[in-house]
Every structure is written in C-alpha cells, then in structure tokens.
Amino acid sequence: MTTVAEGSALDAAARLVGDLRPSSAVWASGLRKRYGRRTAVEDVSLEVGRGQVVGLLGPNGAGKTSVIKMLLGLVRPDAGEVLLLGRPATDPAARARVGYLPELFRYQPWLSASEVMALHIRLSGADVTAGERRDCLGLVGLAGRTDDRVGGFSKGMQQRLGLAVALVARPELVILDEPTSALDPLGRADVRDIVLDLRSRGVAVLLNSHLIGEVERVCDRVVILDHGRVAAAGTLAELLGQRELRLRLTDVPPAAQRRLAAVGRVEQSGDWYTVALPPDEAGATGATRPTGDVVPGLVAELVGLGVRVHAVEPARISLEERLLGILRTGTAGQPEGDR
Numbered sequence: 001m002t003t004v005a006e007g008s009a010l011d012a013a014a015r016l017v018g019d020l021r022p023s024s025a026v027w028a029s030g031l032r033k034r035y036g037r038r039t040a041v042e043d044v045s046l047e048v049g050r051g052q053v054v055g056l057l058g059p060n061g062a063g064k065t066s067v068i069k070m071l072l073g074l075v076r077p078d079a080g081e082v083l084l085l086g087r088p089a090t091d092p093a094a095r096a097r098v099g100y101l102p103e104l105f106r107y108q109p110w111l112s113a114s115e116v117m118a119l120h121i122r123l124s125g126a127d128v129t130a131g132e133r134r135d136c137l138g139l140v141g142l143a144g145r146t147d148d149r150v151g152g153f154s155k156g157m158q159q160r161l162g163l164a165v166a167l168v169a170r171p172e173l174v175i176l177d178e179p180t181s182a183l184d185p186l187g188r189a190d191v192r193d194i195v196l197d198l199r200s201r202g203v204a205v206l207l208n209s210h211l212i213g214e215v216e217r218v219c220d221r222v223v224i225l226d227h228g229r230v231a232a233a234g235t236l237a238e239l240l241g242q243r244e245l246r247l248r249l250t251d252v253p254p255a256a257q258r259r260l261a262a263v264g265r266v267e268q269s270g271d272w273y274t275v276a277l278p279p280d281e282a283g284a285t286g287a288t289r290p291t292g293d294v295v296p297g298l299v300a301e302l303v304g305l306g307v308r309v310h311a312v313e314p315a316r317i318s319l320e321e322r323l324l325g326i327l328r329t330g331t332a333g334q335p336e337g338d339r
C-alpha cells in the first residue's frame with residue numbers, strides 16, 4: 001500500500017515526466033568536417049522533431065551526405081555534437097531505431113530480395129515477422145520479386161529494396177539520402193506517400209533530395225546547405241512567405257470586394273485579385289495545400305454575390321525559386337580550405 005507522502009511524490013514525478021518534451025529525433029550542434037585542407041561541413045546545427053519531415057537541400061558538394069554520415073556516426077565529426085532519439089549517435093540502442101537509405105549502396109547480388117531483408121533484420125536485432133517483411137517489400141512495389149536475386153534488379157528496383165531495408169525494423173527515425181534518384185515518376189510518388197504515411201505514424205524523416213518539388217510536397221521544414229554551411233532553414237511558410245490566392249473575377253460588386261477583404265490583404269490588377277490567405281490556410285506545417293476550407297466557401301459566396309469567377313489558383317514563390325535565390329546570393333559564404 002502507498003502512503004499519502006509516497007502518493008504525492010509519485011504524482012509529482014508523473015507530472016515531471018509528463019512535462020518533459022520527448023527528445024528530438026535528431027539534434028546536431030556545431031558539426032564540422034574537414035577532409036585534408038577541404039572543409040566539407042562547417043558549423044552545421046539542425047534538429048528534426050519527432051514525427052517531422054525535414055528536407056536537406058543544397059547543390060552538389062554542399063555537404064549534405066557528410067552531414068548525414070556524421071548524424072549516423074558513420075563519419076567522425078571534427079567538432080560538434082549529435083543526439084539521435086535523445087542518445088549519442090554512437091549508441092547502438094539509438095541506431096537500432098534508425099532506418100537509413102544510403103546514397104550509394106550495393107547489396108550482395110547473389111541474395112534474393114527476401115534474403116537481403118532477412119539479413120538486415122537480423123543485424124538490427126528487431127523482432128520482425130515474415131509477414132511484415134513481405135508487407136514491407138509490397139509497400140515499395142517489390143511484392144512480385146521477393147525471391148529474385150538482387151543481381152538481376154534494375155537500379156530503381158535496388159533503390160526500392162534499399163527503402164524497404166530502411167523501413168523494415170519499425171524505425172522511429174528514417175534518414176533517406178537521395179531515395180528517388182533512380183526512380184520513375186510512379187516510384188517517386190510511392191516514396192512521397194510512404195514518407196507522408198511515416199509522418200502520420202509519428203516517425204521522423206530526414207530527406208536529402210535534389211528533387212525540390214518532392215521536398216516541397218512532403219517536408220515540414222527545410223535546411224539548405226551551401227559550401228558546407230546552413231544557408232537558410234525554416235518551415236516552408238517561413239522560407240516562402242505567406243500563401244496567397246489569385247482569382248480572375250469580373251462583375252465584382254462592393255459586397256464582394258468587402259468579402260475578399262475579410263479574408264486578408266487584397267491587391268488588384270485588372271481582373272486579377274491576389275488575396276493573402278490566413279496563416280492556417282497555408283497549412284500549419286507549411287506543406288503544399290493549394291486550397292483549404294476557406295477557398296471553396298469564398299468562391300461559393302462570391303458566385304452568390306453575382307461575381308463571375310474565371311480562375312482560382314494558389315500563388316506563392318516556389319521552393320526552387322527561393323533556393324536558387326539563396327544559392328545565387330551565396331549567403332552561406334565560403335568556408336576556409338581549398339574548395
């Protein structure tokens with residue numbers, strides 16, 4: 001039986017634990033890596049929250065893969081600290097809960113897809129049933145090829161297998177280094193759905209990809225690297241500004257003008273009206289959501305007020321435009337060393 005004093009101490013402890021925020025999936029501070037005189041990464045800090053999808057962008061040689069390898073403990077940083085799921089990156093307990101798809105990989109060509117999976121499951125120490133293994137291969141579109149030798153797989157099929165390997169041990173964090181570089185458009189769409197599904201299940205994802213549209217569709221936050229440094233970081237809303245709606249309207253009575261103004265700031269140029277949408281409409285995560293609840297209601301009301309609606313389209317600077325702007329102005333500067 002618990003005494004009153006013990007009971008209140010237990011309550012206090014429970015409250016304390018309840019107040020603690022779960023540790024981030026990735027927390028890295030001040031990472032630096034030099035290869036000889038060449039600085040690959042300089043003072044990079046980044047965080048991926050639980051259940052968050054973070055995109056890592058940057059030109060060739062910006063240091064993205066070097067950062068990923070340092071996060072995973074595969075490359076030793078010259079400076080800086082990394083915590084994975086609240087533990088040091090070198091702790092096997094943390095690494096067992098991380099799924100990783102490397103940029104360059106090669107599986108044993110004599111093994112079947114199913115055997116490659118079995119090997120990685122054994123290495124991870126996870127308790128994964130044969131059914132889960134099959135489901136995972138099905139998820140990446142390899143259901144019909146489970147017993148085929150990997151040596152006969154196309155590049156895209158090998159990449160799909162790599163993704164299955166990254167996902168199979170029920171990770172809490174998945175790090176994908178160029179997961180779609182060899183995939184056809186259908187495969188890319190599959191990966192997008194898989195990433196969104198992971199997020200909905202609270203799994204954190206760090207995604208390195210040159211396909212900016214892909215990053216813009218799935219990522220909550222983006223970190224842009226240039227010359228080894230963080231050139232910009234933030235949610236899409238922070239990086240791209242407020243989302244707007246462009247409408248081409250004719251026969252707009254004063255009541256309709258007032259209705260538009262009630263949504264947000266309105267700019268008019270001829271028949272085109274640009275309306276700033278309220279922050280919610282841009283999506284709390286900043287993810288692409290061209291229309292939300294406001295838009296259909298607004299259009300219906302405008303039509304009800306006698307307005308002729310010719311076009312409705314989302315408007316905002318694209319991530320690609322923003323990225324090119326950042327890289328061309330070279331905000332990251334040039335780290336020391338022979339680049």
Ligand SMILES: Nc1ncnc2c1ncn2[C@@H]1O[C@H](COP(=O)(O)OP(=O)(O)OP(=O)(O)O)[C@@H](O)[C@H]1O
Binds near residue numbers: 038040060062063064
């Ligand atoms: N093992 C290594 N030895 C020497 N230099 C290296 C090594 N790994 C990376 N580098 C250098 O570090 C810099 C960053 O490379 P990294 O592969 O991290 O870039 P990246 O952003 O992933 O590029 P990409 O988009 O082309 O894959 C490059 O200048 C590269 O030449």
